[in-house]
Amino acid sequence: MTDRYARQTVLPEVGPGGQACLGRASVVVVGAGGLGCALLPYLAAAGVGRLDIVDHDRVEESNLHRQPLYRMSDLGQPKALAARAALTALNPAVRVEAHLVRLAPDNAASFIDACDVVIDAADSFAVTYVLSDACERAGKPLVSASVLGLRGYVGAFCGGGPGYRAVFPELPPGAGSCADAGVLGTAVAVIGTLQAHFTLGLLLGWQPPVLGRLIHVDFRSLHVGGFSFTGAQAGAALELPFIAPGEVAPSDIVIDLRELEEAPQSPFPQALRLGVEALESAQHHFAPEPRIVLCCRSGVRAWRAARALEAQGHRNLALIALGA
16 A cells, blocks of 8 residues: 555554545545535545546636636636546546536436445535435435535435435525625535545444434534434425426426526427416416426426425426526
């Protein structure tokens, strides 16, 4: 064994056996933005054998304050490719694969099936629920995190423990973004490195287990909290699935909730163009049989509309997050 891992191998929590375990491990990281840039170098430096990076985005100058894995010379480049180059330069012994695609309900399983741990670093509600559902089906642990403004959290879900829906059964009524609400780079870095720490704990099988634990941090007040959710169970509320656009059937009633100014054309020619408020006030009535598919950019409005339709007696509902 080289000197590269000497300082961590001497730890009784790692040891030569644990280091060999890390070298055999495979981790899928969805998102190479702020969280991904914080966690990826530490996983590569620790000697995790294979890292698969799933990200469809490109490097922009506004990313650089919280994504120091990239340089000015990377502007315009796919993040997954730029991240692979930086990580390979850091540790050539680690195999890094770049996947320039958007994580979606119809491709999640293909990334998850062969890995040991899945990391949700996309900071997208829709992606989190898609990954949690897929990880529950596959029995794979999921390390998910989110940061907005000066608050963030990280938790380890699925893999035999409760899924994300058991802890967060509902989306918030509105969803902020880093562009709107702002975010501090140091806050992203702390939460991202905590994701890497959780992942190493899962791969090394630490006891007490990392699975079923959540840590939240308020970086303004410097308050750190957390709790165990090992006994959490999904509630009685209807489970709203996210589906891919290609999974829409001809018999579905499709409702595009975006304003015409936001999206002049819908990817579904048959879609009704209605706002969330119109559905919440029951201004429109639909037959009970066909599935109703609700679409918006992030999935938040679709979730709100689905809950309103559920209250009106509809049970066959699905959501689509169309992205930016």
